[in-house]
Amino acid sequence: MPVEKPLGELHDGAVLGADVLDARGNVLLAGGTRLTRAHLQLLERRGIKSVTVAPPVAAAVEAAASAGPEPARPALAAEWLARQERVFAKVRQDSRMEAIYRAARAHLSAGNLPPG
Amino acid sequence: MRDLARIVGKVEALPTLPTVVARINQLIDDPNASAGDINEVISHDLALSAKILKLVNSAFYGFPRRISSMTHAVVILGFNSVRNIALTAFVFDAFDTGALPFGHRNFWVHSVGVGVAADVLAVRAGLPANDDAFVAGLLHDVGKLVMHQHLRVEFGRILDRVAREEVTFLEAEGAELEFSHAEIGGLLMETWKLPEQLVAALRFHHSPSAAPEEHRQITAVVHLADIFTRALLIGSGGDHKIPTVSGPAWEALKLSDSDLPGIFGEISAEVRKAGTFLELVTDGRGKPGKDRPAKP
Numbered sequence: 001m002p003v004e005k006p007l008g009e010l011h012d013g014a015v016l017g018a019d020v021l022d023a024r025g026n027v028l029l030a031g032g033t034r035l036t037r038a039h040l041q042l043l044e045r046r047g048i049k050s051v052t053v054a055p056p057v058a059a060a061v062e063a064a065a066s067a068g069p070e071p072a073r074p075a076l077a078a079e080w081l082a083r084q085e086r087v088f089a090k091v092r093q094d095s096r097m098e099a100i101y102r103a104a105r106a107h108l109s110a111g112n113l114p115p116g
Numbered sequence: 117m118r119d120l121a122r123i124v125g126k127v128e129a130l131p132t133l134p135t136v137v138a139r140i141n142q143l144i145d146d147p148n149a150s151a152g153d154i155n156e157v158i159s160h161d162l163a164l165s166a167k168i169l170k171l172v173n174s175a176f177y178g179f180p181r182r183i184s185s186m187t188h189a190v191v192i193l194g195f196n197s198v199r200n201i202a203l204t205a206f207v208f209d210a211f212d213t214g215a216l217p218f219g220h221r222n223f224w225v226h227s228v229g230v231g232v233a234a235d236v237l238a239v240r241a242g243l244p245a246n247d248d249a250f251v252a253g254l255l256h257d258v259g260k261l262v263m264h265q266h267l268r269v270e271f272g273r274i275l276d277r278v279a280r281e282e283v284t285f286l287e288a289e290g291a292e293l294e295f296s297h298a299e300i301g302g303l304l305m306e307t308w309k310l311p312e313q314l315v316a317a318l319r320f321h322h323s324p325s326a327a328p329e330e331h332r333q334i335t336a337v338v339h340l341a342d343i344f345t346r347a348l349l350i351g352s353g354g355d356h357k358i359p360t361v362s363g364p365a366w367e368a369l370k371l372s373d374s375d376l377p378g379i380f381g382e383i384s385a386e387v388r389k390a391g392t393f394l395e396l397v398t399d400g401r402g403k404p405g406k407d408r409p410a411k412p
Contacts, residue, residue: 028192029179036178037239037386041247045194083356084349091360096373100361103376104347112384114350115225 006050012037015054022046080108130262131210133308136161140199141309151190154198158186167205168198174392200251203310211261217275218354226351227254232386233341236379241333241369249334252317253341257353258304259297259318260285267293278355285355286322298322324365336365348380350387 003017013034020029020043028046029039032054043051084105091097133141139157143149158165165186172189173182183189190198213220234253243249263271270292277288289296302319316331317338327335339362345351346358 022191030181033178033180036389037235037382038177041239042192042194080349084347087346087349087356087358089357091358094360096361096363096366097358099373100343100347100376103373103380104344107348107377107380107384112348112380114229114348115387 003053004050005053007040007043007048010035010040010051010053012040017052017054020048020051022048077109077111077113080113081105084108130266130304130307134161134206136164137199137202137206138309140195140202144195144199149195151187154190154195155186158198158202164202164205168201171201171205171392175389176392178389197247200247204251204254207255207258207261211258211265213261213264216264216354217272218352222352223257223260223354224351226345226353227257228390229345229348229350229383229387230254230256230338230341232390233344233379233383234337236382236386237337237341237344237369238334240375240379241337243333243337248311248313249317249337249341252314252334252338255305255314256301256318256321256338256342257297259299259301260354262300262304263289263297275354282357283355284357284359285353286359288355296322322359324362324368333368336362336368339365340369340371344379344383348383350383 005014016029016031016033016035018031022028028042028048029035031052033039084101088097088101092101136157140154143153143157146153158168168186168189169183171177172193173179177193179192183192193201208224213223216223231250231252231254234249235247238249260271263274273292274285274288277283277291278285281288286296286298298319298321302315305315305318312328313331313334316327317334320327320331320335321338321342324332324335324339342353343358343361346353
């Protein structure tokens with residue numbers, strides 16, 4: 001059953017259980033919309049305090065339907081990782097840059113290769 | 117020491133902000149302005165209207181029902197977002213990026229990546245829920261486009277130095293010029309009478325601690341967004357090195373190492389949705405096929 005939730009408790013991926021209207025009755029977002037960051041910002045900007053969301057199962061199904069990245073081919077991933085090594089070559093003595101390097105490397109290694 | 121404003125003033129034919137964008141900018145400050153007023157302004161520019169509707173109907177905004185009227189788009193997005201979209205569409209067209217030596221598409225992929233990353237960081241930092249951070253990130257390197265178009269010789273020398281010495285664009289331009297692409301970008305925003313925080317975010321994105329106090333957060337956001345986008349190898353801003361992060365900017369956003377995987381995940385997911393911004397670019401003068409391939 002759809003439930004009313006304060007905007008502050010919502011995250012990307014929640015599914016609207018009903019249309020969201022502005023004060024004049026204009027439909028800002030239709031029921032069934034899977035909320036993105038842009039939607040949440042829009043609703044906050046328009047002064048919406050709470051919305052009706054669909055049960056978590058529906059949200060999970062919607063989230064599963066949105067495609068994630070394709071698994072990267074190992075050779076291609078290795079090329080990108082080598083490039084990343086060169087990009088960071090002069091800055092890894094800085095502790096924060098080392099942390100950024102390691103996190104970005106793990107991210108790329110998991111198949112999240114850049115577009116292009 | 118040469119004065120930056122005087123040098124940029126010598127540059128012929130710096131693009132001027134179109135009347136339609138300038139007028140929207142004025143309407144934002146008018147408490148009596150309505151969505152109809154904005155529609156009236158934009159309707160005089162059919163190409164801009166089409167671009168705004170294309171963006172609004174893209175996966176980036178993700179509205180399930182098609183938005184076919186400009187008034188509806190303005191009601192949904194708000195004045196500020198429409199101004200930002202109009203500004204973005206104008207900048208895409210105003211500069212001939214097709215001949216950029218490091219690739220038209222590479223440049224815009226990087227720019228869109230920084231815009232998306234800035235948006236992710238702005239939300240985490242609790243900045244106001246608007247797309248100012250996105251636009252500041254998207255346009256953070258517009259000064260490079262001014263250099264490419266109006267200071268061709270110097271721009272070529274900078275890229276030569278980048279390749280020869282394996283340094284960042286910023287380091288190379290520091291050796292060749294008495295001003296930076298960041299200063300030029302800030303000056304351009306100032307000339308166009310755009311909001312002060314946009315001016316500051318562009319001008320100080322490589323030196324966020326020097327930004328005026330009231331704009332230090334958004335400047336820190338753009339600074340870190342640029343570094344994170346480089347770390348994830350998203351596009352290219354003309355070099356293959358990464359600058360060291362500003363400690364005060366990192367601390368201003370209260371980041372810790374454990375936040376990074378989540379932030380990188382959000383950036384990648386949002387970049388995948390931002391394809392329409394890139395489509396807008398590749399529909400323009402510089403075609404992707406002219407670029408050097410975006411290989412590692």
